[in-house]
Amino acid sequence: MRRRWIAVAVRVTVVTVVMVAGACGESSYEGGSPQTPSRVPSTSVSEGARMPDLVGLDSAEAGRRLGELGLGSTWDTVTVRCEARPGSVVRQAPTAGAVITAGTTVRVRTARLDLDEFRGPCDLPEFGPVTGRDAALARLFYRFAADPSLGAPFVDGPVWTGIEDGPVATAVSEARRADLAAWRLDSEYAERGGPFSALDVAAASGGYYEVGRGVAGTCPGGDGAAPPELAGLRAITLTVPGDSIDSCLSWWAVTLFVDHDLIRGVALRLGSP
16 A cells, blocks of 8 residues: 555644644533643743634634643633534633733633544535635535435446545445445554544535545645546645645645546545544
């Protein structure tokens, strides 16, 4: 298996340390231990400084703001449905406007979808520069990923699904199209263990994605090749919104290969460290 996704060295900054703490939290709304505090010696907090309002910000931006202030932080997660964007801040302590000092440790809770409890779909406006029929087709696919009983405009017969340009792939038969297990690929990929599913990744976005045309090159430097079986077809790619990305680990893309406005193939790409 080709390993274009092998990790590359990245320069770690204070801001990155804060963001990683947020990305790794796995506790639920009602409990769970928060992550170990990140403690950053600060010379940025002046006397009488006030806590900024982080609620509603993506965790990447919230991490940057805390890093600029040099504040320590702990991160955990809150399970949500459609009321908050996955990865965004939903609670903070101290609250916005509270007086902070160089020794303040900020507790941050970010939203996440637990696909075992709720997949969606969530009804949201379109994001990104692509509109029209390609955006509409992407929305229909997202809704299918969240709830396969809704159906989507696929070609007759099997649909190709795989990782990148096909080192791991399978054909999903028409009879099993609504079976989530049929879309899962059991493999190691992007420094992670499987199984992987383009449907799960799209559903976990909560409908917050951007639509682009063509195949996105895999972060941090992979090419945008199409699987040989689907080369030449129109490609529509759903990706994580740009303002949500703090490192390649938070990047993903799901590419639809379209034949006369019908989906013939679905490819998954995940970023590596």
